[in-house]
Amino acid sequence: MLHYAVVFLVIALVAGLMGFGGIAGASASIAQILFGIFIILFVIALAMRALRK
Template sequence: MLYYALVFLVVALIAGALGFGGIAGASASIAQVLFFIFLILFVVSLVLRLLRRV
C-alpha cells in the first residue's frame, strides 16, 4: 500500500510540474488517503504484535 501511495505522489509531482493541476490534485489526494490508511494499518499491526507477545 505504501508503494501505491508513493506512485500516486510521483504522478502528482510530475503532473504538477507539467501544469496538469486537476490530475496533480487528484493524485495527491489519493496518495494522502493511501498513506494514512497505511499508517493506521501499521499502528494496528504493531499493537496486535505487542499484545500477542504479552
C-alpha cells in the same frame, strides 16, 4: 499500500510540473488517503504484535 501511495505522489509531482493541476490534485489526494490507511494499518499491526507477546 505504501508503494501505491508513493506512486500516486510521483504522479502528482510530475503532473504538477507539467501544468496539469487537476490531475496533480487528485493524485495527491489519493496518495494522502493511501498513506493514512497505511499508517492506521501499521499501528494496528504493531499493537497486535505487542499484545501477542
